[in-house]
Amino acid sequence: MKKIIVTGALGQIGSELIVKLRDMYGEENVLSTDIRKDTSVCGPFEILDVTDGKRMFELAKQFEADTMIHMAALLSATAEKNPLFAWNLNMGGLMNALEVSRELNLQFFTPSSIGAFGPSTPKDNTPQDTLQRPTTMYGVNKVAGELLCDYYFNRFGVDTRGVRFPGLISYVTPPGGGTTDYAVDIYYKAVEQGRYTSYIAEGTYMDMMYMPDALQAIVNLMEADGEKLKHRNAFNISAMSFEPSQIAAEIKKHIPSFKMDYDVDPVRQKIADSWPNAIDSSAAVEEWGFKADYDLAKMTIDMLDKLQRKNK
Numbered sequence: 001m002k003k004i005i006v007t008g009a010l011g012q013i014g015s016e017l018i019v020k021l022r023d024m025y026g027e028e029n030v031l032s033t034d035i036r037k038d039t040s041v042c043g044p045f046e047i048l049d050v051t052d053g054k055r056m057f058e059l060a061k062q063f064e065a066d067t068m069i070h071m072a073a074l075l076s077a078t079a080e081k082n083p084l085f086a087w088n089l090n091m092g093g094l095m096n097a098l099e100v101s102r103e104l105n106l107q108f109f110t111p112s113s114i115g116a117f118g119p120s121t122p123k124d125n126t127p128q129d130t131l132q133r134p135t136t137m138y139g140v141n142k143v144a145g146e147l148l149c150d151y152y153f154n155r156f157g158v159d160t161r162g163v164r165f166p167g168l169i170s171y172v173t174p175p176g177g178g179t180t181d182y183a184v185d186i187y188y189k190a191v192e193q194g195r196y197t198s199y200i201a202e203g204t205y206m207d208m209m210y211m212p213d214a215l216q217a218i219v220n221l222m223e224a225d226g227e228k229l230k231h232r233n234a235f236n237i238s239a240m241s242f243e244p245s246q247i248a249a250e251i252k253k254h255i256p257s258f259k260m261d262y263d264v265d266p267v268r269q270k271i272a273d274s275w276p277n278a279i280d281s282s283a284a285v286e287e288w289g290f291k292a293d294y295d296l297a298k299m300t301i302d303m304l305d306k307l308q309r310k311n312k
């Protein structure tokens with residue numbers, strides 16, 4: 001039976017991931033950790049600041065963990081507001097998590113992102129192995145993180161694995177401080193107010209994925225046969241690519257009175273413009289059978305249904 005420690009467990013991905021992992025492996029086998037406590041969350045929980053490597057080591061050892069899922073990080077827009085803090089948290093936290101995994105021989109997962117690409121990266125059908133010269137602090141952290149994970153596998157034999165996530169969309173926990181967040185906000189506002197003002201300009205394509213597919217991808221990659229993984233870390237994965245007017249049109253099919261206008265935020269627009277339009281997920285498909293069940297139409301039906309129920 002697996003014993004998994006999760007950092008950043010109260011974040012957008014972590015909060016849903018721990019529920020799935022506990023369903024699969026048993027509540028007592030998943031230790032969730034975060035820098036703050038949320039009393040509504042049940043199951044084993046410990047406060048952990050990921051920049052405190054000693055405490056991370058002690059918690060993982062006490063719990064007799066065999067797997068580390070390291071999710072704690074600042075997202076792209078927040079990292080741009082405070083680059084030094086982002087470097088310390090994103091890189092310091094990752095180094096600690098890798099070191100603990102090396103010392104305790106843990107299987108390791110951490111996500112990279114489409115943010116690891118930059119303006120000189122091919123924009124369409126972005127290959128798995130390509131130019132990576134990101135222009136954001138978040139992107140710099142993600143590229144360095146991808147390389148560090150490869151390094152810990154090649155140098156120390158740590159079983160590191162990871163994906164490059166696109167924007168993730170969910171009705172459970174809102175994201176905080178990302179560039180792709182508009183694609184979540186739009187559903188909330190459509191249900192609550194019937195209108196949305198997009199901070200991302202019309203025509204800006206980005207990769208996206210519905211949360212159930214993202215969680216399944218983590219589980220599938222962690223359970224994949226390591227012998228078959230040529231890339232191990234930073235697999236491109238995407239379920240769909242769209243721009244704001246396309247998601248608005250999809251929402252309009254279900255809420256005909258829905259209206260959207262634009263008030264573009266130059267900081268987040270610049271970040272979005274530096275990212276790919278659509279990435280190529282074929283390495284993940286070939287090496288560990290990645291697949292996504294939700295496209296824009298199917299996701300929209302589910303998001304609106306779940307948010308409308310929540311609002312009743």
Ligand code: AKB
Pocket residue numbers: 075076077112113114115138165166167168177178179180181
């Ligand atoms: C962000 O927008 O920062 C994240 C990401 C794509 O990594 N959602």
